[in-house]
Amino acid sequence: MQRERTLASRVIYDGIGLHAGKPVHMELAPAAPGTGIVFARSDMPAEKPVAATAANVTATLRATTIGAGTLKFFTIEHLMSALHVHGIDNCLVTLDAEEPPVVDGSARTFFRLIAQAGTAEQDAERHETVIDRVYRVDNGSHFVMAIPYDGLRVSFTSLNDHPLIGVQYYDIEVTPETYEKEIAPARTIAYEKEIAALQANGLGLGGSLETVIVYNDEGWMNPLNFPNELVRHKILDVLGDLRLAGIIRGHIIAVASGHALNTALAKRIAEERD
Incomplete structure:
Protein backbone atom coordinates (compact mmCIF):
# COMPACT_ATOMS: atom_id res chain seq x y z
CA MET A 1 0.00 0.00 0.00
CA ARG A 126 -2.62 7.15 -1.36
CA HIS A 127 -5.16 6.77 -4.13
CA GLU A 128 -3.28 7.26 -7.39
CA THR A 129 -5.19 8.25 -10.49
CA VAL A 130 -4.67 4.99 -12.35
CA ILE A 131 -5.56 5.25 -16.04
CA ASP A 132 -7.47 2.03 -16.68
CA ARG A 133 -8.91 2.84 -20.11
CA VAL A 134 -8.50 5.37 -22.92
CA TYR A 135 -9.31 9.03 -22.28
CA ARG A 136 -8.98 11.45 -25.18
CA VAL A 137 -9.75 15.12 -25.92
CA ASP A 138 -9.51 16.53 -29.46
CA ASN A 139 -9.49 19.96 -31.05
CA GLY A 140 -9.12 19.49 -34.78
CA SER A 141 -5.69 18.02 -35.46
CA HIS A 142 -4.61 18.67 -31.85
CA PHE A 143 -5.27 16.09 -29.15
CA VAL A 144 -4.17 14.70 -25.83
CA MET A 145 -4.98 11.25 -24.49
CA ALA A 146 -4.20 8.98 -21.57
CA ILE A 147 -3.94 5.20 -21.85
CA PRO A 148 -3.12 2.47 -19.34
CA TYR A 149 0.55 2.07 -18.45
CA ASP A 150 2.44 0.73 -15.46
CA GLY A 151 4.30 3.91 -14.61
CA LEU A 152 4.27 7.47 -15.90
CA ARG A 153 5.23 8.13 -19.50
CA VAL A 154 4.70 11.06 -21.85
CA SER A 155 4.99 11.06 -25.65
CA PHE A 156 4.57 14.55 -27.10
CA THR A 157 4.65 15.90 -30.66
CA SER A 158 4.76 19.69 -31.01
CA LEU A 159 3.88 21.39 -34.28
CA ASN A 160 5.20 24.85 -35.13
CA ASP A 161 5.10 26.52 -38.53
CA HIS A 162 8.29 28.49 -37.90
CA PRO A 163 11.19 26.87 -39.81
CA LEU A 164 13.47 27.31 -36.80
CA ILE A 165 11.31 24.93 -34.76
CA GLY A 166 9.07 22.82 -37.00
CA VAL A 167 7.96 19.42 -35.70
CA GLN A 168 9.52 18.17 -32.47
CA TYR A 169 8.89 14.83 -30.77
CA TYR A 170 10.00 13.56 -27.39
CA ASP A 171 9.13 10.45 -25.41
CA ILE A 172 10.13 9.93 -21.80
CA GLU A 173 9.57 7.53 -18.94
CA VAL A 174 9.03 10.03 -16.14
CA THR A 175 10.87 9.44 -12.89
CA PRO A 176 12.32 12.02 -10.51
CA GLU A 177 15.75 11.30 -12.02
CA THR A 178 14.75 11.62 -15.68
CA TYR A 179 12.55 14.63 -14.98
CA GLU A 180 15.28 16.56 -13.19
CA LYS A 181 17.74 15.97 -16.02
CA GLU A 182 15.58 16.04 -19.15
CA ILE A 183 12.39 18.02 -18.43
CA ALA A 184 12.72 20.34 -15.44
CA PRO A 185 15.31 22.66 -17.13
CA ALA A 186 13.10 23.22 -20.22
CA ARG A 187 11.94 26.84 -20.25
CA THR A 188 8.95 28.80 -21.50
CA ILE A 189 9.32 29.90 -25.13
CA ALA A 190 8.03 33.01 -26.89
CA TYR A 191 8.10 34.40 -30.43
CA GLU A 192 9.50 37.94 -30.43
CA LYS A 193 6.78 39.29 -32.74
CA GLU A 194 4.07 38.19 -30.27
CA ILE A 195 5.54 39.85 -27.19
CA ALA A 196 4.22 43.38 -27.72
CA ALA A 197 0.67 42.09 -28.28
CA LEU A 198 0.86 39.88 -25.19
CA GLN A 199 2.04 42.74 -23.01
CA ALA A 200 -0.64 45.03 -24.39
CA ASN A 201 -3.14 42.45 -23.08
CA GLY A 202 -1.51 42.34 -19.66
CA LEU A 203 0.43 39.12 -20.28
CA GLY A 204 4.14 38.40 -20.18
CA LEU A 205 4.88 41.51 -18.11
CA GLY A 206 7.51 39.59 -16.14
CA GLY A 207 9.10 38.16 -19.26
CA SER A 208 12.74 38.83 -20.11
CA LEU A 209 15.67 36.92 -21.58
CA GLU A 210 16.30 35.70 -18.02
CA THR A 211 12.82 34.22 -17.66
CA VAL A 212 11.85 33.16 -21.21
CA ILE A 213 13.69 31.86 -24.25
CA VAL A 214 12.81 33.96 -27.28
CA TYR A 215 13.10 33.30 -31.00
CA ASN A 216 12.68 35.57 -34.01
CA ASP A 217 13.03 35.14 -37.75
CA GLU A 218 16.83 35.14 -37.50
CA GLY A 219 17.21 32.58 -34.71
CA TRP A 220 17.29 32.18 -30.93
CA MET A 221 17.94 35.31 -28.87
CA ASN A 222 19.36 33.35 -25.91
CA PRO A 223 21.12 29.98 -25.60
CA LEU A 224 19.03 26.82 -25.40
CA ASN A 225 19.29 24.16 -22.72
CA PHE A 226 18.21 21.56 -25.31
CA PRO A 227 17.89 21.66 -29.13
CA ASN A 228 14.25 20.54 -28.69
CA GLU A 229 13.50 22.63 -25.61
CA LEU A 230 10.01 23.54 -26.80
CA VAL A 231 8.64 19.99 -26.79
CA ARG A 232 10.33 19.23 -23.48
CA HIS A 233 8.64 22.28 -21.95
CA LYS A 234 5.33 21.06 -23.37
CA ILE A 235 5.87 17.82 -21.43
CA LEU A 236 6.65 19.86 -18.30
CA ASP A 237 3.34 21.69 -18.77
CA VAL A 238 1.22 18.61 -19.40
CA LEU A 239 2.59 17.00 -16.24
CA GLY A 240 1.59 20.10 -14.28
CA ASP A 241 -1.85 20.37 -15.83
CA LEU A 242 -2.70 16.70 -15.38
CA ARG A 243 -1.74 16.88 -11.68
CA LEU A 244 -5.09 18.64 -11.38
CA ALA A 245 -6.60 15.16 -11.74
CA GLY A 246 -4.29 13.63 -9.11
CA ILE A 247 -1.01 11.75 -9.23
CA ILE A 248 -1.19 9.96 -12.57
CA ARG A 249 -0.24 6.40 -13.43
CA GLY A 250 -0.52 6.07 -17.19
CA HIS A 251 0.86 7.01 -20.59
CA ILE A 252 0.08 10.50 -21.86
CA ILE A 253 0.19 10.94 -25.65
CA ALA A 254 -0.25 14.43 -27.12
CA VAL A 255 -0.02 16.25 -30.43
CA ALA A 256 0.19 20.05 -30.25
CA SER A 257 -1.72 20.11 -26.97
CA GLY A 258 -1.84 23.19 -24.77
CA HIS A 259 -3.34 24.18 -21.44
CA ALA A 260 -6.94 24.12 -22.70
CA LEU A 261 -6.75 20.52 -23.93
CA ASN A 262 -4.57 19.39 -21.02
CA THR A 263 -6.96 20.70 -18.39
CA ALA A 264 -9.98 19.39 -20.32
CA LEU A 265 -8.43 15.93 -20.16
CA ALA A 266 -7.68 16.37 -16.46
CA LYS A 267 -11.30 17.35 -15.85
CA ARG A 268 -12.65 14.36 -17.77
CA ILE A 269 -10.37 11.95 -15.89
CA ALA A 270 -11.27 13.50 -12.52
CA GLU A 271 -15.02 13.49 -13.20
CA GLU A 272 -15.15 9.91 -14.43
CA ARG A 273 -12.86 8.73 -11.64
CA ASP A 274 -15.17 10.29 -9.06
Missing part, protein backbone atom coordinates in the same frame (compact mmCIF):
# COMPACT_ATOMS: atom_id res chain seq x y z
CA GLN A 2 1.29 3.43 -0.93
CA ARG A 3 0.89 6.23 1.58
CA GLU A 4 0.32 9.91 0.99
CA ARG A 5 3.32 12.25 1.12
CA THR A 6 3.86 15.86 2.04
CA LEU A 7 6.90 18.10 2.41
CA ALA A 8 9.25 17.34 5.28
CA SER A 9 9.98 21.05 5.79
CA ARG A 10 8.94 24.48 4.56
CA VAL A 11 10.18 25.97 1.24
CA ILE A 12 10.52 29.74 0.72
CA TYR A 13 11.26 31.55 -2.55
CA ASP A 14 10.95 35.16 -3.74
CA GLY A 15 10.67 36.22 -7.39
CA ILE A 16 8.36 37.80 -9.95
CA GLY A 17 5.38 36.42 -11.82
CA LEU A 18 5.68 35.72 -15.54
CA HIS A 19 2.46 37.36 -16.69
CA ALA A 20 1.59 39.88 -13.96
CA GLY A 21 5.24 40.89 -13.53
CA LYS A 22 4.63 41.46 -9.80
CA PRO A 23 7.04 40.60 -6.98
CA VAL A 24 5.84 37.53 -5.09
CA HIS A 25 6.83 35.72 -1.91
CA MET A 26 6.08 32.00 -2.06
CA GLU A 27 5.99 29.47 0.75
CA LEU A 28 5.38 25.74 0.34
CA ALA A 29 4.41 24.07 3.60
CA PRO A 30 3.54 20.57 4.79
CA ALA A 31 -0.19 19.83 4.87
CA ALA A 32 -2.33 17.22 6.60
CA PRO A 33 -3.40 13.99 4.88
CA GLY A 34 -6.30 14.48 2.52
CA THR A 35 -5.60 18.19 2.01
CA GLY A 36 -4.36 17.92 -1.57
CA ILE A 37 -2.45 20.81 -3.10
CA VAL A 38 -4.07 24.10 -2.12
CA PHE A 39 -3.20 27.73 -2.88
CA ALA A 40 -3.71 30.55 -0.37
CA ARG A 41 -2.96 34.28 -0.13
CA SER A 42 -0.89 35.46 2.84
CA ASP A 43 -2.16 39.01 2.29
CA MET A 44 -5.79 37.83 2.25
CA PRO A 45 -5.91 35.44 5.22
CA ALA A 46 -9.70 35.55 5.54
CA GLU A 47 -10.16 34.01 2.09
CA LYS A 48 -10.55 30.25 1.78
CA PRO A 49 -7.64 28.52 -0.05
CA VAL A 50 -8.25 27.23 -3.57
CA ALA A 51 -7.75 23.53 -4.26
CA ALA A 52 -5.59 22.78 -7.30
CA THR A 53 -8.14 20.56 -9.00
CA ALA A 54 -9.49 20.32 -12.52
CA ALA A 55 -12.91 21.47 -11.32
CA ASN A 56 -11.40 24.81 -10.24
CA VAL A 57 -9.79 25.69 -13.60
CA THR A 58 -11.13 29.06 -14.74
CA ALA A 59 -8.84 30.03 -17.64
CA THR A 60 -6.17 28.54 -19.89
CA LEU A 61 -4.90 31.48 -21.97
CA ARG A 62 -1.08 31.19 -22.04
CA ALA A 63 -1.19 29.61 -18.57
CA THR A 64 -3.40 27.54 -16.29
CA THR A 65 -5.55 29.49 -13.84
CA ILE A 66 -7.53 28.11 -10.90
CA GLY A 67 -10.03 30.05 -8.87
CA ALA A 68 -12.81 29.83 -6.31
CA GLY A 69 -14.73 32.59 -4.62
CA THR A 70 -12.77 35.83 -4.86
CA LEU A 71 -9.36 34.19 -5.26
CA LYS A 72 -7.57 33.13 -8.41
CA PHE A 73 -4.06 31.85 -9.08
CA PHE A 74 -2.50 31.67 -12.52
CA THR A 75 0.60 30.16 -14.14
CA ILE A 76 0.56 27.34 -11.60
CA GLU A 77 1.63 24.62 -14.08
CA HIS A 78 5.41 24.73 -13.53
CA LEU A 79 5.10 24.37 -9.76
CA MET A 80 2.40 21.72 -10.15
CA SER A 81 4.66 19.78 -12.51
CA ALA A 82 7.47 19.64 -9.95
CA LEU A 83 5.06 18.66 -7.16
CA HIS A 84 3.58 15.94 -9.38
CA VAL A 85 6.88 14.24 -10.15
CA HIS A 86 8.01 14.44 -6.53
CA GLY A 87 4.82 12.59 -5.59
CA ILE A 88 3.53 15.30 -3.25
CA ASP A 89 -0.08 14.61 -2.29
CA ASN A 90 -0.55 17.38 0.24
CA CYS A 91 0.96 20.87 0.21
CA LEU A 92 -0.10 24.38 1.20
CA VAL A 93 1.16 26.94 -1.34
CA THR A 94 0.99 30.46 0.10
CA LEU A 95 1.60 33.53 -2.07
CA ASP A 96 1.24 37.28 -1.54
CA ALA A 97 0.22 37.74 -5.19
CA GLU A 98 -1.83 35.86 -7.78
CA GLU A 99 1.05 34.07 -9.49
CA PRO A 100 4.02 31.92 -8.38
CA PRO A 101 7.52 33.12 -9.30
CA VAL A 102 8.55 32.40 -12.89
CA VAL A 103 12.24 31.96 -11.90
CA ASP A 104 13.94 31.11 -15.24
CA GLY A 105 10.77 29.89 -16.97
CA SER A 106 11.36 26.24 -16.08
CA ALA A 107 10.55 23.94 -13.13
CA ARG A 108 14.18 23.25 -12.20
CA THR A 109 14.34 25.54 -9.16
CA PHE A 110 10.99 24.32 -7.80
CA PHE A 111 12.06 20.70 -8.25
CA ARG A 112 15.37 21.24 -6.46
CA LEU A 113 13.83 23.22 -3.60
CA ILE A 114 11.33 20.42 -2.97
CA ALA A 115 14.16 17.86 -3.10
CA GLN A 116 16.10 19.89 -0.54
CA ALA A 117 13.07 20.14 1.75
CA GLY A 118 12.49 16.39 1.47
CA THR A 119 9.22 14.49 1.66
CA ALA A 120 7.48 12.78 4.56
CA GLU A 121 5.22 9.74 4.45
CA GLN A 122 1.82 10.23 6.08
CA ASP A 123 -0.66 7.97 7.83
CA ALA A 124 -3.13 7.82 4.97
CA GLU A 125 -3.45 5.54 1.97
Whole structure:
Protein backbone atom coordinates (compact mmCIF):
# COMPACT_ATOMS: atom_id res chain seq x y z
CA MET A 1 0.00 0.00 0.00
CA GLN A 2 1.29 3.43 -0.93
CA ARG A 3 0.89 6.23 1.58
CA GLU A 4 0.32 9.91 0.99
CA ARG A 5 3.32 12.25 1.12
CA THR A 6 3.86 15.86 2.04
CA LEU A 7 6.90 18.10 2.41
CA ALA A 8 9.25 17.34 5.28
CA SER A 9 9.98 21.05 5.79
CA ARG A 10 8.94 24.48 4.56
CA VAL A 11 10.18 25.97 1.24
CA ILE A 12 10.52 29.74 0.72
CA TYR A 13 11.26 31.55 -2.55
CA ASP A 14 10.95 35.16 -3.74
CA GLY A 15 10.67 36.22 -7.39
CA ILE A 16 8.36 37.80 -9.95
CA GLY A 17 5.38 36.42 -11.82
CA LEU A 18 5.68 35.72 -15.54
CA HIS A 19 2.46 37.36 -16.69
CA ALA A 20 1.59 39.88 -13.96
CA GLY A 21 5.24 40.89 -13.53
CA LYS A 22 4.63 41.46 -9.80
CA PRO A 23 7.04 40.60 -6.98
CA VAL A 24 5.84 37.53 -5.09
CA HIS A 25 6.83 35.72 -1.91
CA MET A 26 6.08 32.00 -2.06
CA GLU A 27 5.99 29.47 0.75
CA LEU A 28 5.38 25.74 0.34
CA ALA A 29 4.41 24.07 3.60
CA PRO A 30 3.54 20.57 4.79
CA ALA A 31 -0.19 19.83 4.87
CA ALA A 32 -2.33 17.22 6.60
CA PRO A 33 -3.40 13.99 4.88
CA GLY A 34 -6.30 14.48 2.52
CA THR A 35 -5.60 18.19 2.01
CA GLY A 36 -4.36 17.92 -1.57
CA ILE A 37 -2.45 20.81 -3.10
CA VAL A 38 -4.07 24.10 -2.12
CA PHE A 39 -3.20 27.73 -2.88
CA ALA A 40 -3.71 30.55 -0.37
CA ARG A 41 -2.96 34.28 -0.13
CA SER A 42 -0.89 35.46 2.84
CA ASP A 43 -2.16 39.01 2.29
CA MET A 44 -5.79 37.83 2.25
CA PRO A 45 -5.91 35.44 5.22
CA ALA A 46 -9.70 35.55 5.54
CA GLU A 47 -10.16 34.01 2.09
CA LYS A 48 -10.55 30.25 1.78
CA PRO A 49 -7.64 28.52 -0.05
CA VAL A 50 -8.25 27.23 -3.57
CA ALA A 51 -7.75 23.53 -4.26
CA ALA A 52 -5.59 22.78 -7.30
CA THR A 53 -8.14 20.56 -9.00
CA ALA A 54 -9.49 20.32 -12.52
CA ALA A 55 -12.91 21.47 -11.32
CA ASN A 56 -11.40 24.81 -10.24
CA VAL A 57 -9.79 25.69 -13.60
CA THR A 58 -11.13 29.06 -14.74
CA ALA A 59 -8.84 30.03 -17.64
CA THR A 60 -6.17 28.54 -19.89
CA LEU A 61 -4.90 31.48 -21.97
CA ARG A 62 -1.08 31.19 -22.04
CA ALA A 63 -1.19 29.61 -18.57
CA THR A 64 -3.40 27.54 -16.29
CA THR A 65 -5.55 29.49 -13.84
CA ILE A 66 -7.53 28.11 -10.90
CA GLY A 67 -10.03 30.05 -8.87
CA ALA A 68 -12.81 29.83 -6.31
CA GLY A 69 -14.73 32.59 -4.62
CA THR A 70 -12.77 35.83 -4.86
CA LEU A 71 -9.36 34.19 -5.26
CA LYS A 72 -7.57 33.13 -8.41
CA PHE A 73 -4.06 31.85 -9.08
CA PHE A 74 -2.50 31.67 -12.52
CA THR A 75 0.60 30.16 -14.14
CA ILE A 76 0.56 27.34 -11.60
CA GLU A 77 1.63 24.62 -14.08
CA HIS A 78 5.41 24.73 -13.53
CA LEU A 79 5.10 24.37 -9.76
CA MET A 80 2.40 21.72 -10.15
CA SER A 81 4.66 19.78 -12.51
CA ALA A 82 7.47 19.64 -9.95
CA LEU A 83 5.06 18.66 -7.16
CA HIS A 84 3.58 15.94 -9.38
CA VAL A 85 6.88 14.24 -10.15
CA HIS A 86 8.01 14.44 -6.53
CA GLY A 87 4.82 12.59 -5.59
CA ILE A 88 3.53 15.30 -3.25
CA ASP A 89 -0.08 14.61 -2.29
CA ASN A 90 -0.55 17.38 0.24
CA CYS A 91 0.96 20.87 0.21
CA LEU A 92 -0.10 24.38 1.20
CA VAL A 93 1.16 26.94 -1.34
CA THR A 94 0.99 30.46 0.10
CA LEU A 95 1.60 33.53 -2.07
CA ASP A 96 1.24 37.28 -1.54
CA ALA A 97 0.22 37.74 -5.19
CA GLU A 98 -1.83 35.86 -7.78
CA GLU A 99 1.05 34.07 -9.49
CA PRO A 100 4.02 31.92 -8.38
CA PRO A 101 7.52 33.12 -9.30
CA VAL A 102 8.55 32.40 -12.89
CA VAL A 103 12.24 31.96 -11.90
CA ASP A 104 13.94 31.11 -15.24
CA GLY A 105 10.77 29.89 -16.97
CA SER A 106 11.36 26.24 -16.08
CA ALA A 107 10.55 23.94 -13.13
CA ARG A 108 14.18 23.25 -12.20
CA THR A 109 14.34 25.54 -9.16
CA PHE A 110 10.99 24.32 -7.80
CA PHE A 111 12.06 20.70 -8.25
CA ARG A 112 15.37 21.24 -6.46
CA LEU A 113 13.83 23.22 -3.60
CA ILE A 114 11.33 20.42 -2.97
CA ALA A 115 14.16 17.86 -3.10
CA GLN A 116 16.10 19.89 -0.54
CA ALA A 117 13.07 20.14 1.75
CA GLY A 118 12.49 16.39 1.47
CA THR A 119 9.22 14.49 1.66
CA ALA A 120 7.48 12.78 4.56
CA GLU A 121 5.22 9.74 4.45
CA GLN A 122 1.82 10.23 6.08
CA ASP A 123 -0.66 7.97 7.83
CA ALA A 124 -3.13 7.82 4.97
CA GLU A 125 -3.45 5.54 1.97
CA ARG A 126 -2.62 7.15 -1.36
CA HIS A 127 -5.16 6.77 -4.13
CA GLU A 128 -3.28 7.26 -7.39
CA THR A 129 -5.19 8.25 -10.49
CA VAL A 130 -4.67 4.99 -12.35
CA ILE A 131 -5.56 5.25 -16.04
CA ASP A 132 -7.47 2.03 -16.68
CA ARG A 133 -8.91 2.84 -20.11
CA VAL A 134 -8.50 5.37 -22.92
CA TYR A 135 -9.31 9.03 -22.28
CA ARG A 136 -8.98 11.45 -25.18
CA VAL A 137 -9.75 15.12 -25.92
CA ASP A 138 -9.51 16.53 -29.46
CA ASN A 139 -9.49 19.96 -31.05
CA GLY A 140 -9.12 19.49 -34.78
CA SER A 141 -5.69 18.02 -35.46
CA HIS A 142 -4.61 18.67 -31.85
CA PHE A 143 -5.27 16.09 -29.15
CA VAL A 144 -4.17 14.70 -25.83
CA MET A 145 -4.98 11.25 -24.49
CA ALA A 146 -4.20 8.98 -21.57
CA ILE A 147 -3.94 5.20 -21.85
CA PRO A 148 -3.12 2.47 -19.34
CA TYR A 149 0.55 2.07 -18.45
CA ASP A 150 2.44 0.73 -15.46
CA GLY A 151 4.30 3.91 -14.61
CA LEU A 152 4.27 7.47 -15.90
CA ARG A 153 5.23 8.13 -19.50
CA VAL A 154 4.70 11.06 -21.85
CA SER A 155 4.99 11.06 -25.65
CA PHE A 156 4.57 14.55 -27.10
CA THR A 157 4.65 15.90 -30.66
CA SER A 158 4.76 19.69 -31.01
CA LEU A 159 3.88 21.39 -34.28
CA ASN A 160 5.20 24.85 -35.13
CA ASP A 161 5.10 26.52 -38.53
CA HIS A 162 8.29 28.49 -37.90
CA PRO A 163 11.19 26.87 -39.81
CA LEU A 164 13.47 27.31 -36.80
CA ILE A 165 11.31 24.93 -34.76
CA GLY A 166 9.07 22.82 -37.00
CA VAL A 167 7.96 19.42 -35.70
CA GLN A 168 9.52 18.17 -32.47
CA TYR A 169 8.89 14.83 -30.77
CA TYR A 170 10.00 13.56 -27.39
CA ASP A 171 9.13 10.45 -25.41
CA ILE A 172 10.13 9.93 -21.80
CA GLU A 173 9.57 7.53 -18.94
CA VAL A 174 9.03 10.03 -16.14
CA THR A 175 10.87 9.44 -12.89
CA PRO A 176 12.32 12.02 -10.51
CA GLU A 177 15.75 11.30 -12.02
CA THR A 178 14.75 11.62 -15.68
CA TYR A 179 12.55 14.63 -14.98
CA GLU A 180 15.28 16.56 -13.19
CA LYS A 181 17.74 15.97 -16.02
CA GLU A 182 15.58 16.04 -19.15
CA ILE A 183 12.39 18.02 -18.43
CA ALA A 184 12.72 20.34 -15.44
CA PRO A 185 15.31 22.66 -17.13
CA ALA A 186 13.10 23.22 -20.22
CA ARG A 187 11.94 26.84 -20.25
CA THR A 188 8.95 28.80 -21.50
CA ILE A 189 9.32 29.90 -25.13
CA ALA A 190 8.03 33.01 -26.89
CA TYR A 191 8.10 34.40 -30.43
CA GLU A 192 9.50 37.94 -30.43
CA LYS A 193 6.78 39.29 -32.74
CA GLU A 194 4.07 38.19 -30.27
CA ILE A 195 5.54 39.85 -27.19
CA ALA A 196 4.22 43.38 -27.72
CA ALA A 197 0.67 42.09 -28.28
CA LEU A 198 0.86 39.88 -25.19
CA GLN A 199 2.04 42.74 -23.01
CA ALA A 200 -0.64 45.03 -24.39
CA ASN A 201 -3.14 42.45 -23.08
CA GLY A 202 -1.51 42.34 -19.66
CA LEU A 203 0.43 39.12 -20.28
CA GLY A 204 4.14 38.40 -20.18
CA LEU A 205 4.88 41.51 -18.11
CA GLY A 206 7.51 39.59 -16.14
CA GLY A 207 9.10 38.16 -19.26
CA SER A 208 12.74 38.83 -20.11
CA LEU A 209 15.67 36.92 -21.58
CA GLU A 210 16.30 35.70 -18.02
CA THR A 211 12.82 34.22 -17.66
CA VAL A 212 11.85 33.16 -21.21
CA ILE A 213 13.69 31.86 -24.25
CA VAL A 214 12.81 33.96 -27.28
CA TYR A 215 13.10 33.30 -31.00
CA ASN A 216 12.68 35.57 -34.01
CA ASP A 217 13.03 35.14 -37.75
CA GLU A 218 16.83 35.14 -37.50
CA GLY A 219 17.21 32.58 -34.71
CA TRP A 220 17.29 32.18 -30.93
CA MET A 221 17.94 35.31 -28.87
CA ASN A 222 19.36 33.35 -25.91
CA PRO A 223 21.12 29.98 -25.60
CA LEU A 224 19.03 26.82 -25.40
CA ASN A 225 19.29 24.16 -22.72
CA PHE A 226 18.21 21.56 -25.31
CA PRO A 227 17.89 21.66 -29.13
CA ASN A 228 14.25 20.54 -28.69
CA GLU A 229 13.50 22.63 -25.61
CA LEU A 230 10.01 23.54 -26.80
CA VAL A 231 8.64 19.99 -26.79
CA ARG A 232 10.33 19.23 -23.48
CA HIS A 233 8.64 22.28 -21.95
CA LYS A 234 5.33 21.06 -23.37
CA ILE A 235 5.87 17.82 -21.43
CA LEU A 236 6.65 19.86 -18.30
CA ASP A 237 3.34 21.69 -18.77
CA VAL A 238 1.22 18.61 -19.40
CA LEU A 239 2.59 17.00 -16.24
CA GLY A 240 1.59 20.10 -14.28
CA ASP A 241 -1.85 20.37 -15.83
CA LEU A 242 -2.70 16.70 -15.38
CA ARG A 243 -1.74 16.88 -11.68
CA LEU A 244 -5.09 18.64 -11.38
CA ALA A 245 -6.60 15.16 -11.74
CA GLY A 246 -4.29 13.63 -9.11
CA ILE A 247 -1.01 11.75 -9.23
CA ILE A 248 -1.19 9.96 -12.57
CA ARG A 249 -0.24 6.40 -13.43
CA GLY A 250 -0.52 6.07 -17.19
CA HIS A 251 0.86 7.01 -20.59
CA ILE A 252 0.08 10.50 -21.86
CA ILE A 253 0.19 10.94 -25.65
CA ALA A 254 -0.25 14.43 -27.12
CA VAL A 255 -0.02 16.25 -30.43
CA ALA A 256 0.19 20.05 -30.25
CA SER A 257 -1.72 20.11 -26.97
CA GLY A 258 -1.84 23.19 -24.77
CA HIS A 259 -3.34 24.18 -21.44
CA ALA A 260 -6.94 24.12 -22.70
CA LEU A 261 -6.75 20.52 -23.93
CA ASN A 262 -4.57 19.39 -21.02
CA THR A 263 -6.96 20.70 -18.39
CA ALA A 264 -9.98 19.39 -20.32
CA LEU A 265 -8.43 15.93 -20.16
CA ALA A 266 -7.68 16.37 -16.46
CA LYS A 267 -11.30 17.35 -15.85
CA ARG A 268 -12.65 14.36 -17.77
CA ILE A 269 -10.37 11.95 -15.89
CA ALA A 270 -11.27 13.50 -12.52
CA GLU A 271 -15.02 13.49 -13.20
CA GLU A 272 -15.15 9.91 -14.43
CA ARG A 273 -12.86 8.73 -11.64
CA ASP A 274 -15.17 10.29 -9.06
